[in-house]
Ligand SMILES: [Fe+2]
């Protein structure tokens with residue numbers, strides 16, 4: 266009889282309230298982010314309190330521990346880790362947001378943003394977090410950043426291979442050749458000792474949902490790394506970074522299967538905590554969502570709070586267009602990281618279109634799409650069934666479905682599925698009708714596939730997996 270239980274979380278992005286929690290500049294920043302800022306401490310406290318009472322052998326955190334590498338965030342977050350460590354083993358890896366790789370640390374005061382925020386240099390991370398990793402490791406590999414990948418045995422069954430994949434030495438995320446060789450050695454070593462090797466890193470290896478959504482979140486040579494890992498005998502890799510909850514399987518050309526579990530952000534919708542149980546050779550991966558937290562001393566429904574916060578990044582742009590305030594609209598774009606100057610040249614077209622979408626219902630939009638596609642895109646009965654639903658509500662639901670791995674699954678028989686897939690596939694129908702071909706049609710075809718994946722959640726459950734006789 267043997268049992269090992271690991272709980273993974275990711276992208277805790279701890280934000281110290283000393284960096285500012287109110288004023289116009291803070292609100293612009295907060296409203297443009299799918300995850301929370303000021304609330305992160307309270308959400309992390311709720312999660313750590315729950316985990317400290319759970320039956321897991323270790324809590325593992327897959328990088329982006331802090332908001333953006335600010336020293337004060339690291340210091341306050343480490344205190345929370347130390348408290349958790351009183352009851353649980355804790356293992357972390359750091360990632361690019363832990364050494365402020367964009368060199369743009371910020372604090373907010375009134376309507377001003379200041380950059381005079383001390384950050385932790387990447388060379389300091391090894392010592393700063395050694396008590397949550399390398400101190401207990403039996404092997405480590407130092408990266409050029411001064412950080413370290415490490416291997417540690419947990420419980421009866423598992424060897425955790427915790428990896429730093431910030432730099433591949435060729436200008437992207439990933440591993441240098443020598444680092445990858447070290448990883449393969451750890452995988453093979455664990456297997457020889459009769460343990461299940463489990464890897465954790467920050468960036469994606471597999472393009473979850475579609476490269477259209479996750480290409481930028483992936484290690485540059487992700488497929489090569491997956492092949493090497495799978496062929497060395499690794500079956501599970503847990504990643505973070507995309508803030509999307511997802512499980513996918515991949516088979517290398519040599520025929521070896523590997524599962525990549527993408528853990529969503531703890532401080533963004535849907536606040537997932539992913540538990541892997543290895544028991545008598547069977548493996549179960551189960552995602553639980555943190556349901557409540559104390560917000561300013563008051564217990565709140567976290568799922569609803571985070572869903573509202575996540576969808577706000579779109580709704581505030583619609584609201585700004587509707588208000589007719591050009592300055593506010595430009596400010597919303599800038600906060601999203603979009604250069605407003607070139608976009609504002611087309612404000613006179615963009616604003617009315619956004620206003621139209623904002624006021625549209627499935628009934629009015631469906632009729633318009635069907636009139637362009639000669640009634641072929643969306644079945645009339647489905648438009649009728651959802652006619653009073655606002656288009657913005659559909660956009661919100663789709664966004665949440667992407668983030669939570671389709672907790673609410675839609676089948677091709679559902680009216681919602683028919684409406685969304687029909688609307689998304691309308692441009693593809695037109696391009697095929699006109700025999701356009703080429704890159705545009707390829708893009709539209711991939712977009713159509715993304716709609717299906719987001720609606721249905723893909724072929725395997727993104728929140729639960731059970732494999733018999735694996736170890
Ligand atoms: Fe992140």
Ligand SMILES: [Fe+2]
Pocket residue numbers: 329360361362467506507
């Ligand atoms: Fe990240």
